[in-house]
Amino acid sequence: MESILQPWPWYVAGPLIATVMLLLMYFGKTFGMSSNLRTLCTIGGAGKFSDFFNFDWKAQRWNLVVVLGAVIGGFIATQFLSDGSTMALSSDTIADLSALGFNNAGETLLPPEIYSWENVLTLKGLSILIIGGFLVGFGTRYAGGCSSGHAITGLSNLQLPSLIAVIGFFIGGLIMTHFILPLIF
Amino acid sequence: MKFLKFLFVGIFFGIVLVKSEAVSWYRIFEMFKFQSFHMYGIIGTAVFLGVLFVAALKRFKVKSIEGEELKFIPKDKSISRYLLGGTIFGLGWALAGACPGPMYVLVGTGVFSMFIVIAAALLGTFVYGLLRNKLPH
Numbered sequence: 001m002e003s004i005l006q007p008w009p010w011y012v013a014g015p016l017i018a019t020v021m022l023l024l025m026y027f028g029k030t031f032g033m034s035s036n037l038r039t040l041c042t043i044g045g046a047g048k049f050s051d052f053f054n055f056d057w058k059a060q061r062w063n064l065v066v067v068l069g070a071v072i073g074g075f076i077a078t079q080f081l082s083d084g085s086t087m088a089l090s091s092d093t094i095a096d097l098s099a100l101g102f103n104n105a106g107e108t109l110l111p112p113e114i115y116s117w118e119n120v121l122t123l124k125g126l127s128i129l130i131i132g133g134f135l136v137g138f139g140t141r142y143a144g145g146c147s148s149g150h151a152i153t154g155l156s157n158l159q160l161p162s163l164i165a166v167i168g169f170f171i172g173g174l175i176m177t178h179f180i181l182p183l184i185f
Numbered sequence: 186m187k188f189l190k191f192l193f194v195g196i197f198f199g200i201v202l203v204k205s206e207a208v209s210w211y212r213i214f215e216m217f218k219f220q221s222f223h224m225y226g227i228i229g230t231a232v233f234l235g236v237l238f239v240a241a242l243k244r245f246k247v248k249s250i251e252g253e254e255l256k257f258i259p260k261d262k263s264i265s266r267y268l269l270g271g272t273i274f275g276l277g278w279a280l281a282g283a284c285p286g287p288m289y290v291l292v293g294t295g296v297f298s299m300f301i302v303i304a305a306a307l308l309g310t311f312v313y314g315l316l317r318n319k320l321p322h
Contacts (some may be wrong), residue, residue: 069195
C-alpha cells in the first residue's frame with residue numbers, strides 16, 4: 001500500500017498508459033483525448049457555424065465517459081492515493097524555476113504562480129490560461145491529435161504523420177520553455 | 186452498462202496520470218529543459234510497449250470485445266498540418282502545462298481554474314473549425 005501512496009516511477013506509469021490504449025483498442029475504440037473538444041463543440045451547437053462540427057457526436061459518447069472517469073480518477077488519486085510528498089524534480093529545474101520567480105516548485109501539481117485564483121484573476125494570469133488553452137485546442141485539432149492520439153497511439157501504430165506532429169510538439173514546447181516563459185516571468 | 190468499462194478505463198487513466206505526475210506543469214517544464222528522464226521514460230516505455238501491443242493485435246488478428254475486427258486507421262499524409270498544428274499545440278502545452286487529457290484530470294484534483302483552460306481550448310477548437318478551409322493541410 002505504501003508504494004501506491006508514493007509517486008509512481010516512469011517504468012510503472014508508461015506500461016500502464018500503454019495498457020489504457022490497449023484496452024480502448026480491445027473495446028473497438030481508439031485512445032485520443034482531444035477528440036472530446038470537438039465533440040463538446042458539436043454538442044454546444046458549433047455545427048451551425050462550420051461543417052467540421054457536423055458529425056454524429058453520439059458515436060463519441062464513450063469518449064466523454066472516459067473524460068468523466070478521468071476527472072473521478074484525478075479525485076481518487078489526490079484524495080485517497082497520495083501521501084502528499086513533494087515531487088522529486090531535478091535540482092536544476094528547481095533552480096531555473098526559482099530564477100523565474102516560481103517558489104516551492106513541486107509542492108503542488110501545478111504552480112500557484114499560474115493557477116492560484118489570486119494570480120488567475122489578474123490580466124496577466126487570465127491571459128496565460130486563455131492563450132495556453134486556446135493554443136492547445138487549436139493546435140491539437142489542426143495537428144489531428146495530441147499527446148495521446150499522436151505520441152502514444154500514432155507512434156505505436158508506426159505512423160510517420162504522428163512522428164512529425166510529435167516533432168512539432170517539441171518545437172513549440174522548446175520555444176515556449178526556453179524563450180517565451182523567461183519573457184513572461 | 187456498456188459505458189461502464191469506459192468509465193473504469195478513464196478512472197484508471199486519471200489515477201495513473203496523477204500518480205506519475207505526468208499532469209504536472211513542473212514535469213512538462215522539466216521535460217522541455219531536458220533536466221530529467223522521468224517524462225521521457227513514461228512516454229518511451231508507453232510507446233515501446235504500445236508498438237508491441239499493436240503489432241500483436243494485428244499479428245493475431247484479435248477481435249474487439251464485440252467480436253468486430255479492430256480498425257487501425259492510418260493518419261492522412263501531410264507535413265504542414267502536423268508540423269504547424271503540432272508546434273501550436275506544443276506552445277500551449279508548455280505554457281498551460283496541460284494537454285487534452287490532463288486538463289480534465291486536474292479538475293478532479295481540485296484545480297478549478299482549469300475550467301478556464303478547458304473553455305479556451307474549446308474556443309481554440311471552434312476557431313480551427315471556422316478557419317480550417319483557409320489553413321494549409
